Amino acid sequence: MKLIGITMGDPAGVGPEIILKALDEKKNLREKSVVFGSYKVLNYYKALLKTDTSIKVINNLNEFEKEVINVINVIDLNIDEFKIGEMSALCGDAAYRYIEKAIEAAQKGEIKAVATAPLNKEALHLGGHNFAGHTEIFATLTDTKKYAMMLTNEDFRVIHVCTHVSLREACDRAKKERVLDVINLANDTLKKMGVKSPRIAVAGLNPHAGENGLFGREEIEEIIPAVNEAAELGINVEGPIAPDTVFLKAYRGQYDVVVAMYHDQGHIPMKMLAFDTGVNMTVGLPIVRTSVDHGTAFDIAGKGIAKGESMIEALKVAELF
Template sequence: MKRFGITLGDPCGIGPEITLKALYANELYQRHALLFGSHAILEYYNQELGYGFVFNALTTIDSWKEDAINLYDPIPSVTLADIQIGKVTALGGELAFQSVRTSIEFALRGDISSVVTAPLNKEALHLAGHKFAGHTEIFGFYSHGPSYAMLLWSEKLKAIHVSTHISLRQACDACTKERVLDVIHLADATLKKAGYACPRIAVAGLNPHAGENGLFGTEELEHIIPAVEAARGEGIAVEGPIPPDTVFLKAMKGGYDIVVAMYHDQGHIPLKMLAFDSGVNITVGLDVVRTSVDHGTAFDIAGKLVASEKSLLEAISIGMKL
């Protein structure tokens, strides 16, 4: 197994807790993970959970220790007293951001093979002065690739998004032939990396009934159908546009391996209903492999030691495959 990174996310949320729980569940991960986040909050949860982990705070990969949990603390001056568990704070946003940024630096140098991210809070991120919409946009800014997309992965259903963190009005404008074709390419390439010989891709319509031949909108006729036809011409196994109220059911029943969703909620609602605790969020198309839990910081249960590490374990496993 190659070394990989785990960012703790917002230290005021459940990220540090589920990270230690995931490491406790798998001894191999203990030896190969490099954590990015507050040393102080890790020591707190280590004691509360009764794990007895020994941490090695390093500044370069050359300081790696095989008999410890290795970590990089981007702001080592932060103490436990500075962290308000369960609260939205600028410090939480700053620690989360710096953890992600430094993990990308380690990945681009080849020190780690991939990055798995625990959840951050967008409000806290903005309080800290970092005006990103989320992890996907941070990775898009600091790493490299001609195009990228958010892919939600579960055993039952997979969806990749043409647009994500923009308004619904903007999402309609973002549904262009070029972008839809890019996302079809990303879906095909990602599933092939994960072992699918010939991924079966369904493309959802944007409008009700996939536009009903122009009665309910022309995006399908002007952009989505031309993108699907172009992809088919390249030999990709893709169909669509398929009405969005049925395409996910067809995929869940085995008709397709992945659905190209036109906007954030179109793909997120079915995935979160089916696999909220086990779904994985993947940023595809960049030169840094990034997988993530598909849930939030859960400030309401932070510090109560009841958070589930299942989604994080799935994210680590899929990151290894990719």
């Protein structure tokens, strides 16, 4: 049985807590998962949360035991080396090293997927790793050129043409080639998840999807040609559809996924509908990557009140592949 690797995320955030809560609660997921992180940090949270499951450091996956939480001790980080709830170069670097080690294991075929706890982008940069986030780290370390961020839960999915750029730059990135690539990525990913003939909706960039050029020409010049070409390839796709209605249509079951043009266009409806259960995926990679759909939550880190539901859902989605 291939295991799912879980990266611990920023040690100063809620990552260690939500991992322990998820694996302590769900024995079936614990028996299929290994954590890439820091043993001493996890052990601190075990005492804080008073969880029952033992934590064991393993040097390789041959030492894996189903009855415990297994940890690859990537960095032997002490809890007194940083302050919980505050960003630091130390924690930013540690978060990156956990990911790096998990990707290495996945590329070797030692684990079948990677589920990531949240990192802090500013801390990541302070630690010397100039990436916009998980998506870009995974793409770079796997040498992937065509990839996208997808958010998913049981009832709703969104995939993004672009994510961590300014809104001004996002408008410039809504090009035919990229839109077509994301439609193809959505189609391929949903088929791998068991959807036989995915119904794909493409959101417009502008209000009313441009209103035939009155509010912008991106739909006419870039998005419609991409949709038409995808349809010619046999993909079940419609659009561009006005962004103020397309997500409601998808939520009501008319579509399996919406292609959003930029970060907030896709993230806002997902986080309103499924903040605690949404899952973030990087699609197009040679390995499977899922993640919780929330950040490090420094404001509540260390208080024992973070919820483990999104990590549970991220592990469930990783199991599908």
